[in-house]
Amino acid sequence: MEPEIVRFPAVGRLELDQLLEQLIERAQDVLGTQGRLRGLLAATRAISSDLDLPVLLRRITQAACDLLGARYGALGVIGTDGRLSEFITVGVDDDVAAGIGPLPRGAGLLGQLIRHPEPLRVADLGAHPSAAGLPPGHPPMRTFLGAPVRVRDRVFGNLYLTEKSAAGQPAEFSAEDEELLVALASAAGVAIDNARLFDVAERRQRWLRASADIVRDLLAEDTPALSLVARRALLAAEADLAAVLVADPRSPEGQDRVQVVAADGEGADALLGTTWPRSRFTDGPTPAPGFGPDGPAMLVHIPEDGSQRPGLVWLARARAGRRYDEEDRAMAADFAGHVSLAMELGRAQQNRRTIALLDERDRIARDLHDHVIQQLFASGLRLSALAARCGDAETAQALRGLITSGDETIRTIRATIFQLRRSAPEEDIAVELRDLTEEFGDLLGFTPSLLVSGPQTSTVSGELADHVRAALRESLSNCARHARATSVVVRLEVSGGQLTLTVTDDGVGLGGSSRRSGLANLEERARDLGGSFQVDSPAHAGAGRGTRVRWRVPLSPVPTGA
Known part of the structure; x- marks a missing residue:
């Protein structure tokens, strides 16, 4: 008996094929999603493996590009003025970057994300109302995806991605891409916070070590204090040039000029001993033209202590150097306070040594006056008596010469006593x-x-x-x-x-x-x-x-x- 063949209607076979295709598509989507989640985990591990902040920021930008298939990426750090203070890029080589010119400060679409820190996805950059256009020499860019990076409750900066590609073809960023970037930005915020805490701890350790060294060295005898202040500040601030400044005593009234009395680092030899208008030594990201490194600078005031000691320390970095922040300024101010205190303690220590020296000089003066001069005077009287009784004229003349020499010695000793008892040596x-x-x-x-x-x-x-x-x-x-x-x-x-x-x-x-x-x-x-x-x-x-x-x-x- 032949087996019975079951025949399905044509419509049933079509529905089954469609179901299989949908199942395959869903399976592919699941696999793709799993792959992207694995990519997100890998990116999270990558950005969590380094505590060096500059390295970490570039690693975050590169991880975002790799995860979402973007050709270009950037991470803009927002400064205290609400504009971009740093701009880390990926995908743009040095020659192209040099041709573009200065890094952006937060205008156009970049500023839109700064003003409204929410994820932003754009299919065509040029069509967005906030777009300001690309500068000459800039690579063409169309698709855009951005998300804020938050460190605790504050927006640290923004991640920007452009020119997405899929299977080698241009594509638009999807809602899923946006979710992945937001997740990565959240992980990046935690990593940045850890790196910043580590960085602050290291900087504080350097300044504390510099403070301890300067107190020790300034209390030591015969130590060139100003050179030490410049050297310790240079190392603690990781600066390229440190200069110690005092008011120029020759400056006419109404003109604020300073003299460089100590310097260390790049260009220190040429700067040492020169005088400049006080305004040339800036305190901020804008360099002062004409001398030294042309990057961020910081001016530290040494507290007044009633002495003629220097009142300012100027620290400058090269153009590519990191800007000094409020934590740098607070640590430098503490260092300056320690410098002032050490100088005051050093003067007190010197005063104690001076008092001991004066006491010793007074004792020597008393001994010279009460003993040595009296003995010389008595010897002179005895020589005078011998000269009067001596019958030999030549011998009598020799004795009178000795008496005259003794009188001269007494006058010299009295002058020495006067010198010993005059004002304190530090004056x-x-x-x-x-x-x-x-x-x-x-x-x-x-x-x-x-x-x-x-x-x-x-x-x-x-x-x-x-x-x-x-x-x-x-x-x-x-x-x-x-x-x-x-x-x-x-x-x-x-x-x-x-x-x-x-x-x-x-x-x-x-x-x-x-x-x-x-x-x-x-x-x-x-x-x-x-x-x-x-x-x-x-x-x-x-x-x-x-x-x-x-x-x-x-x-x-x-x-x-x-």
């Missing part, structure tokens, strides 16, 4: 110049020799002392920048109502006119005080070798034109 300009020569030891590679002579050094104080310190600083700065010297001798002579500061080096000599122009400040300073300025080569040096700078002013300066 003497010689001590301040000694500290200044030691400060330049790091820059020169050796400590200049200092010779001080004259009975009137204790009278050099106040504004005149400021000018002397500034003149020596400028002279030593010129030596450090130009001379290539192996020794420098500084002489200060104060006598006859005149103060003469002479700085002699064994370097390459005056050479061309460029170095002479660097001494213009010294000449102007001397002329303003009614003094004179001279620069030449030492007589003992060979032709064209060495430089001698002689700066002479009256002890009671009379400004020119008075």
Whole structure:
């Protein structure tokens, strides 16, 4: 018996084929969705594996492009002014980026997402009402998908994707793409928050270490304080240039000018010892033209402490460097407070040493007066008695010579006692110049020799002392920048109502006119005080070798034109 063949109607077979096709499509959709979910998990793992914030931001942008099949991607970081402060791109090579010009700040469709932080999907960029057009040289872009990246309750920035492709063909972003980007942006916010916390912790550790080092070093004896402040701040801020600034004592009333008294980093040698308008040292993302790195900068105020110590530290980065944020400023302010405190403690420590030294000097003076002089006087009386009784005229004359020599010795000892008992050493300009020569030891590679002579050094104080310190600083700065010297001798002579500061080096000599122009400040300073300025080569040096700078002013300066 033959088997019975069941025949389905044609309509039934068609419905079954359609059901099978739908089942296959659903299965493919499920597989595709699973693949995209796996891609989202992989992207989440990728962006969670690094705590370096700049690396993380680029990794997030690349992961978004890979996940959604976008040719171009960007992550715009929103600054405190509500505009884009950073713009990380993927898919645009360096040559194309250079041709486009400056990075966007948040106009057009990018600004639309900043003003309204909600996911935005556009089929045609040019047709959107907020579109501002693409700049010349920009790659063509049509499809667009954007989503905000939130860190806790604040919008950190926005993810932008353009030019989606599927199976090698241009395509539009779908609602599912939007959901995936929102999910990735959420994971990115958590990763960015962790990276920022880690970054802040590292920065705080650097500043705390710098504060501890500066307190230790400033309390040590014979330490060049200003150079240390510049060096520690440079390292803690990860800056390219650090400069310590003080008010220029020669600045006319109403003109706010500062002098660079210490510097470290890129261009430090050329900047050291120069004076500039205060406005040239900016505090923000806009660089000051004319010197140093041309990127973000930060100006740190050192709290007033009643001394003549520096009041500003300027930190600058290269153009591509990260901008300083409020956390940087807070940490730098704490560092400046520690610097001020360390300087105050250092002065207190120096005062204690000075008091101990004065007590010791007073003891020595008492011993000289009460014992040595009395013994010499008694010896002189005995010699006088011997001379009177001596019958030999030649011997008597020799004894009287010894008496005269003893009297001269007594006068010398009394002068020494007077010197020991005069005002505290820290008020003497010689001590301040000694500290200044030691400060330049790091820059020169050796400590200049200092010779001080004259009975009137204790009278050099106040504004005149400021000018002397500034003149020596400028002279030593010129030596450090130009001379290539192996020794420098500084002489200060104060006598006859005149103060003469002479700085002699064994370097390459005056050479061309460029170095002479660097001494213009010294000449102007001397002329303003009614003094004179001279620069030449030492007589003992060979032709064209060495430089001698002689700066002479009256002890009671009379400004020119008075």
